[in-house]
Amino acid sequence: MPTNERVEVQPRWSRPRLPEGLATRLTGPGGYYNLGNAIGLGMGLLLQMRLDLSGEAGLFASLGAAGQYLAGGWSAAALTVATIIFFWSGEEYHRAWANGIPNPLRIQRGDFLSGMGSVALGVSLLLVADPILAATSGLLHAAGKFGSAFKLGAHRARLFGVNVPELFRVSVLVSRFPAIVVALIEIARLLGGLMIDPFHDLAMPITLLLCYLLWSRADMLLLNK
Template sequence: MVTAPANLVPLAQFASALRSRMRGPGGYYNSGNALGLVVGFAIQIADAPVGLQEGSAVITAMMDHFAGSRGTVALTLATLVFFCGGEAYHRAWARQDPPDLALNRLGDFLSGLGAIGLGIALLLLGDPLLAATSGLLHALGKFGSTFHTPGTQVPVWPAAWPDPFRSAVLASRLPAILAAAVALGWALQEVWLGGSFAVLAMPLTLLGCYALWTRADLLLFGVGIPRQISTC
């Protein structure tokens, strides 16, 4: 019998844990959350004034990134709530049977709270359009999913159409995706004119985050998976 080298065992365990994490929407949501958080913080550190001592620069960058203003504080709190929502989704979908409906609803509820915080943050940061879509519309979709029983028809909503609340969450992402795509276009133009490739980091990261979050949204529709949320 052939056994794997001892130094490959931790790698195999990590790969197994990662596959388990990505089984449902929670892994995709929190992967996007972590990606945006880490890259955003790294960019903040990279932009720190050169004159500051190294330790002081990192601390200052950390404070500015997470609590530099009322808007960033609201964004930090919203991100923490989103992480909790992602964990609730992960636990709901961790078993092989249909996802746990109560935990799935908890994920929806926490995501709705996070969306409210995100909307407040975007409003404080001077972006009312994204506050209305990524915040208010997203929260409407998540809270609607919290209290709506899957498979039950919503009044005035055609039964043949996709779930209206899950659809609202998807729709809430479109303006932000468009904004990130436009930002990427401007960044590419800047690079073409001789600018630094670093300007591509944030728009590419945002598009990557939205790809992960959209994948999670679609999983909650039941698209691409063999199991459905049980309403029994």
């Protein structure tokens, strides 16, 4: 027999959504690139400033430390230049996907800028005597980005059975692996030893690993684009 009683239906649990603006910024590879850029830059500054925050000069020493991190030498300056260019490149990739349909011209600009940033990064790594990462994160990454930007092999030429345009994209992804391995080895070494300051000791390699995983995700989104 029907009744007029109302039955309240409990809303189903739903996963919290990101703010609309943030969700939009994370659209496409540009979002992953710049998220990694922001995390890396922020943690680097935080660790550098934290070293001096407890000193007598306090905040002023921290600001000086931040200045040293950004432009305290040729290597630091080259890294800062690389970071600025990478942010610019990430913005081009973001705008390329802003309308849902990839914009080839903006992707090409992003590739070119990313190649320029990789050159600056390679110089920074050479100045701190890290030739392996300079060759991979710098030279190999730049070669892949420039090859994609200038459409080398655009007529679908094949090398060892692989389309040349895809090979450039894959080389960018491969260039991430050495840094990921270095970060994992450093984390394992620190976890297996005695750490005086666990936060300071682990923060940078964990941040490096997270950033390279985010950038690798962006690289995979660019495959075949």
